[in-house]
Amino acid sequence: MKRTARITLGLISLALSSAAFAQSINASAFFADPNPNWMNMQDDVGKVILQKTGVNLKAEYAIGDPDQKVNLLAASGQVPDLIAPKGAAGVLIDADAMLDLTDLINKYAPNIKKVIGKQLNRMKFSNKNQGIFFIPNNDTIGQIYFDNDAWFKLQLGALKEQKYPKVKTLKDYEKVIADYVKKHPKTSDGKPTIGLSLLADDWRFVISVTNPAFWATGGWDDGEWYIDPKTFKAVPHHFRPEEKEYFRWLNHMNDIGLLDKESFTQKYDQYLAKIASGRVVGLIDANWEIGDALNSLKAAGKFDQMYGRFPAVMKSGMKAAYNAPTGFRGGYGIGISKNAKDPVKLIKFLDFLSSDEGQVLINWGIEGKHYKVVNGKREFLPKYEELRKKDPAAFQRETGIGSYGMSLRYGDGVKDKTGNFYTTNFPDQILTNYTDAENAALKAYKVKFWGDLLPKASQFKPIPWAAAWSIPVPQDSALSEFWTKEQDITRKYIPKAILADPKDFDKIYDEMLDVMDKQLGKYSELQTQLVQDRLKLWGVLKK
Template identity: 25%
Template structure:
């Protein structure tokens, strides 16, 4: 009995001590005590912030440091050497305390892909890899299965409340950012409004159109008449027949995201779908019709004779030297840039966007440029990351309201001010004191005018398009059906291996033969032979692979 009484006495004393300790903690000025959902942390030998306590999402802090592999945008590279020099990342480090070591691969796309593949093969991986994961060999699901990157579903559910909320509110996007198995593999770049998805199309010299007394053409027949007038009526006024009516960007004819000109014939050059059935454009009779018209234009001097070897610098030179009458281009990087460059050099210089062409007058264009809300670009967490929960929290910040403003508009008080609730760029961006173009000044502070793991805000483009010609271009180019465009598909590892083998041969051969047909080096009578060769390469099997992927996408 005495032992029992003694035990009760010690239990009562222990309870008193615990109660007192609890009261002291509750009354103290210790912030962690006042906010029990925020954990205290320590640092490991690698400098990563470690969680203390349970697995709750609120107990995870931001990482102390992390490595991040990401291509350096050309407009950033024009004035800075590393993303760590960009204003928004400096501010992000202040907010999160995370020091990021950015690793930038080659600017050349081929070398960049080679560097990525070597890195993945070596298993010597950084914490975060930002890339177009739908284009990685084997696809993103294979990258998860091999341990290259992590499946993020559970991590997002626990540690990414902002991104989780966005996916719940946007089920169409949630469908796009998953594999067919339902795996989320990256924090994606999302174009957050339809205004952000149209930015490319046909552009004509408005001052030349005025001189030849014509409007911007709408049909292929009207295009031919305008181009002929540009060739014959000396619209640049120098008394010489040196005008180049049209620059055909052949590589963009075959680019499913650009579809330059070929949409007039109701097809895409490569894969497209009609009522859920996948087709391949270059084996369709309409493709022969397109080639026939382009060959005629080339022979008649309506297409730039240098079109097959054209690059951006040569195109810039032809536009600014008052030689080129029409081309496909960007609303910002071409319309805005050229109008700015020529403002003093040639005050009469003017540009106007034309609608995507049709074959019939009054018809709605079947196909134009329209980007997808999601194209596979995202920041994935590698299987080598030691603190994935903390990295998820860091990446999730971009999808918060504060993060969205930071990624799209930079630092408040420096690059933008809130005016009646609207984030308005300052003159540092719109009229840079160092003479930088708007696109370059933006690139020093934010990622809104290219891509990244965040949701792009339409208010950025509303200010980026300062000129009436740009605003009109957006409206004009948006008038296309685009129902035949393919959604973002993912292939299985087995499909990807076979598909890549087929398309390597198809693309090399089709690009070579298309140029030969247009330039007259190959008779159009050989078109059927061309189609049969593509079939021997396996293009019909590639169509079936795409069809299976489309069917799985619809079933997600």
């Protein structure tokens, strides 16, 4: 009798499993941001998400220029079920490839509506086309930057050797590099020490070469634009006189032999390998771009070759505006294409990722397996806390934590109903991630976090348009040509100016501005209109 009961229960269980499997779908996806640790949902978190939602992502992540890939998808009509195109969203809208998600969100996405709150209008595509085609996933709600990243980086070993000197200006930054290279012209394996290395490979040119020009001169990130905060008029940010002086400083670094001679020829993987070798004293880059190299240094125990982060500026009195408040930017996100056979299941998938349960899962993993609750507080189990600190890439591949921030979610500093932070990036956890070498440096600089060295958000006025780079550009607008033309000009002239004899710098840089003025002038008016349209959509300007 008992054997019969067990057989019956087994058959019922098998039937339920088969039913759940039958309800699952494979969903194609493309993401414009790379994710080298993607495990095809075979990691711990991915398996739970599949079980909960019935959606099995067959995802492709960008290799090379993501805009080119999105353009090919739009032209071919072979747009995957889910797509996160970043700045190429307008291409898909103009190709009529995307679903307007407004009704789907209202009917099937209560968690997305809960997270976005009263800012639903910031998810609308544009003032002219007020459909919601993308759910923002490159921005978070309620974000507090406990440890915001500064892009001027110096090896901890060099700082320690020089007794942790102040690094407030580019002159200070340069001195640390120069003194270290002079004392250590070669590394322990006999290779030349590299003072400062830049990355100019493909679209990353703007991250490491040109964007730092506004960070070092009191500007903020509006992409390739500078928006006048009084008139809302747009011009390419290279026209700011302060930025010319930044590039003159890079020219000087090259002239005195501290700039890596391969800065404008090396590929991304070569650059990461060079950093991971421990040869590079100074970097000007974002942590998210060099994350794999930093993980390699940490995994290899090369803690002194990891980096301190400083908001270095051209001269005293300037304030690096990394913390300038933008509010919720909207813009970039993930959408469902018209090719999708089951949009309802896909919006429910995205909604699950935005739910309380989903956000805890994608940030913390599985209770009892990856984390436990001690005295009401979540903390990683020792095995995973150690792996997270020593080898973050392996931690992500095994657990899946860090691979599923695909939908709208709360940012650092927001707590759930249990009083715990949704994300793992909060003061106590940030401190556990620091190495002993970092802690020694932070103690010497009399701060708890690297982000404490940055000017606080309260020192800046809010940016009412949020960020010009996050405003979608309609494909039928001539402005869609701007990026390619502007990059052709800057990629030609900026490296030439940096590598030139200092006496030729002004001539080359001024020639670039003249060419920009002649070839890009009309785009400034179009970008100005986009900014003003956003301000009207968001109720800042009257329509």
